[in-house]
Amino acid sequence: MALWGGRFTQAADQRFKLFNDSLRFDYRLAEQDITGSVAWSKALVTVNVLTQDEQQQLESALGVLLEEVRANPQQILESDAEDIHSWVEGRLIEKVGALGKKLHTGRSRNDQVATDLKLWCKVQVQYLLDATRQLQQALVSTAEANQDAVMPGYTHLQRAQPVTFAHWCLAYVEMLARDESRLQDTLKRLDVSPLGCGALAGTAYEIDRQQLADWLGFTSATRNSLDTVSDRDHVLELLSDASIGMIHLSRFAEDLIFFNTGEAGFVELSDRVTSGSSLMPQKKNPDALELIRGKCGRVQGALTAMSMTLKGLPLAYNKDMQEDKEGLFDALDTWLDCLQMAELVLDGIQVKRPRCQEAAEQGYANSTELADYLVAKGVPFREAHHIVGEVVVAAMGQGVALEAMTLETLQSFSSVIGDDVYPILALQSCLDKRNAQGGVSPHQVSVAISDAKQRLKQGAS
Numbered sequence: 486m487a488l489w490g491g492r493f494t495q496a497a498d499q500r501f502k503l504f505n506d507s508l509r510f511d512y513r514l515a516e517q518d519i520t521g522s523v524a525w526s527k528a529l530v531t532v533n534v535l536t537q538d539e540q541q542q543l544e545s546a547l548g549v550l551l552e553e554v555r556a557n558p559q560q561i562l563e564s565d566a567e568d569i570h571s572w573v574e575g576r577l578i579e580k581v582g583a584l585g586k587k588l589h590t591g592r593s594r595n596d597q598v599a600t601d602l603k604l605w606c607k608v609q610v611q612y613l614l615d616a617t618r619q620l621q622q623a624l625v626s627t628a629e630a631n632q633d634a635v636m637p638g639y640t641h642l643q644r645a646q647p648v649t650f651a652h653w654c655l656a657y658v659e660m661l662a663r664d665e666s667r668l669q670d671t672l673k674r675l676d677v678s679p680l681g682c683g684a685l686a687g688t689a690y691e692i693d694r695q696q697l698a699d700w701l702g703f704t705s706a707t708r709n710s711l712d713t714v715s716d717r718d719h720v721l722e723l724l725s726d727a728s729i730g731m732i733h734l735s736r737f738a739e740d741l742i743f744f745n746t747g748e749a750g751f752v753e754l755s756d757r758v759t760s761g762s763s764l765m766p767q768k769k770n771p772d773a774l775e776l777i778r779g780k781c782g783r784v785q786g787a788l789t790a791m792s793m794t795l796k797g798l799p800l801a802y803n804k805d806m807q808e809d810k811e812g813l814f815d816a817l818d819t820w821l822d823c824l825q826m827a828e829l830v831l832d833g834i835q836v837k838r839p840r841c842q843e844a845a846e847q848g849y850a851n852s853t854e855l856a857d858y859l860v861a862k863g864v865p866f867r868e869a870h871h872i873v874g875e876v877v878v879a880a881m882g883q884g885v886a887l888e889a890m891t892l893e894t895l896q897s898f899s900s901v902i903g904d905d906v907y908p909i910l911a912l913q914s915c916l917d918k919r920n921a922q923g924g925v926s927p928h929q930v931s932v933a934i935s936d937a938k939q940r941l942k943q944g945a946s
């Protein structure tokens with residue numbers, strides 16, 4: 486059933502219909518369209534368009550429809566209705582007859598679609614918040630189990646200073662905590678009801694929009710009807726939340742892909758999240774992680790696409806805005822999948838401690854310690870930095886670590902060096918010394934783990 490047609494003498498070209506219809510993707514809004522319709526039917530009683538009895542009939546038919554949709558959402562796709570709004574109205578009329586035709590009084594698909602999409606976003610945000618928190622939980626558990634796994638930390642992908650695997654995990658907990666708080670922020674601005682704004686100028690029926698907002702679980706109702714039907718800021722915000730979240734996940738993936746290489750060998754990924762090569766029998770590829778890294782692209786694309794679609798759109802609703810859904814659905818589905826997949830990857834990860842330790846001991850990661858030692862003996866830092874640079878060149882020439890050099894050799898670079906230098910050069914001391922807030926010392930890491938656990942238990946980001 487088309488929702489319009491009175492003013493048309495010719496049927497739509499089939500190719501135009503296919504081009505114009507949105508049911509094949511907006512069928513996902515079915516539950517929200519039904520919920521919004523129930524609330525609207527209640528509002529229509531307050532303005533005497535429907536009697537209590539008529540509203541009851543509509544509400545119970547919509548309730549049955551909701552059950553049918555939940556049992557089999559795909560059935561919607563068999564219809565040739567233009568969009569989900571036409572489909573719901575059509576099914577309602579099939580169930581209750583002419584009474585169903587009263588429901589659209591004072592409502593437009595413009596305020597309807599805005600309402601449906603916001604309701605849908607609110608549900609998705611909850612799924613994303615849960616998944617973000619679960620991944621943080623998994624990272625905290627992995628951190629807890631690997632507090633003593635020392636490995637090289639990198640800058641410029643050059644071994645820089647030793648860190649622990651736990652500290653690495655906690656870095657991602659921080660990123661995810663920010664992702665979580667970004668979603669919470671988005672939710673606040675999103676939680677405002679569009680229903681009752683009509684096509685663009687407001688509804689002609691004296692409806693209490695705040696009451697309508699309450700029925701739908703929104704905190705308030707929007708303030709300007711023109712803005713309301715043309716506002717898709719929440720779509721842009723969610724897409725940018727997703728873009729940043731996916732950037733974080735792609736970095737997580739890249740780090741682990743590197744840690745899992747034969748060259749690094751710091752971790753071994755579980756067979757459950759890797760796959761083999763059709764040609765090379767020895768291979769075990771980190772496909773789950775590569776896909777997380779790769780899928781970041783389509784999410785950034787969706788944000789760009791939506792920004793470009795909205796740019797320069799005149800007020801109020803324009804059909805361009807129908808383009809908001811596919812990108813949003815895909816981006817949020819992708820983000821959710823990747824959060825869950827990242828959790829699965831962590832679940833079976835094995836940290837190869839001896840190899841991590843060995844790598845941390847190589848690469849002169851304790852050079853800063855030697856410089857700090859010289860500073861403590863009164864050598865100005867810039868000079869100390871230069872001296873240590875020379876020591877490193879010599880050590881590299883001998884193919885040994887700093888701590889393997891004899892005291893005599895070390896003293897040839899600076900006479901202030903004594904044999905109290907050796908404990909300073911030990912890996913553990915490099916870690917222990919970084920004990921200011923946020924540092925890698927075992928104490929700070931254990932504080933960070935308990936803080937994160939506390940925060941996750943309380944549900945705050």
Ligand code: ARG
Pocket residue numbers: 507511568594595598802804806807
């Ligand atoms: N399918 C449309 C969308 O997604 C619904 C709103 C249509 N409104 C209209 N005036 N044609 O945006």
